[in-house]
Amino acid sequence: ETPDDRFADLMFPGFDGSSFIWKISMAQCAQFVLSMIVGQTRAAPNTCSLYLLGASWGPSIASGQLWRLILPTMLHANMMHLFFNIFFQLRIGFGMEKQFGIGKFVLLYFICGIVGNMISVAIDPYKLAVGASTSGFGLIGVWLAEILLSWHIMGPHREKSILWILFM
Numbered sequence: 381e382t383p384d385d386r387f388a389d390l391m392f393p394g395f396d397g398s399s400f401i402w403k404i405s406m407a408q409c410a411q412f413v414l415s416m417i418v419g420q421t422r423a424a425p426n427t428c429s430l431y432l433l434g435a436s437w438g439p440s441i442a443s444g445q446l447w448r449l450i451l452p453t454m455l456h457a458n459m460m461h462l463f464f465n466i467f468f469q470l471r472i473g474f475g476m477e478k479q480f481g482i483g484k485f486v487l488l489y490f491i492c493g494i495v496g497n498m499i500s501v502a503i504d505p506y507k508l509a510v511g512a513s514t515s516g517f518g519l520i521g522v523w524l525a526e527i528l529l530s531w532h533i534m535g536p537h538r539e540k541s542i543l544w545i546l547f548m
Contacts, residue, residue, distance in 0.1 A: 394474035400486050401473030405466045408512060411454045412462050424458035430510055436497045438505025449501075453493040455510035465512040472519055492518020 388395040396402065411433070418429035431437060434451025441448045456462035477485040496514025500507070527534065527541050534541065 392470045392474055394478055395470075396474055396478075399474060399477050400482050400489070401469060401477050404489070404512075405470055405473075408454055408456065408462065408466060412456050412459075415455060425455070427508055430455055430457070431508060436501055436507075436509040438501045438507075441501055442505075449494045449497045450490060452497055452510045453490075453512045453515050456512070457510055461511060465516060469512055469516045469519070472516070472523065476519060476523065488519065488522055489515050492516075492522070 385395075412425070415425035415429050415433055418432060419426045420429070433455055434448055435455055436448050436452040456465060473485075473489075476488075480488065493512070493515035496518050497509065500509050500514065527538070531538060
């Protein structure tokens with residue numbers, strides 16, 4: 381085991397370079413580079429490039445562009461947005477993917493993203509929205525539900541789990 385492997389496992393417990401969560405995170409990084417190539421303003425993708433690449437926009441979704449409910453999970457507004465979303469999803473994702481299995485985890489990830497984008501559009505249909513946080517917060521919701529459903533058997537790990545969710 382190399383120092384890099386130990387660091388990766390410390391930062392992201394259960395790190396696995398062949399996992400879905402790692403691959404989708406790298407795809408999001410590549411998509412960020414693409415969005416910067418399409419058009420940028422002050423070292424961030426501009427609104428037009430984000431829209432062209434599939435950002436959530438209520439009027440477009442209402443007119444039938446349903447891909448705008450999933451593609452925003454691949455787009456990020458700036459480098460800091462990308463960094464925090466990727467850190468967050470990798471921090472919780474490796475363990476959840478191992479727990480649920482790749483098939484269920486992929487399904488959960490995308491259902492959370494779609495539902496999150498639907499809620500976002502319902503709250504503010506005229507906001508151009510991007511980011512993997514819809515999937516990430518949905519996964520936190522799944523995790524919280526799991527904790528609440530198994531509360532009676534968790535014992536001393538209850539408080540630690542709740543504190544971790546609050547931190548995230």
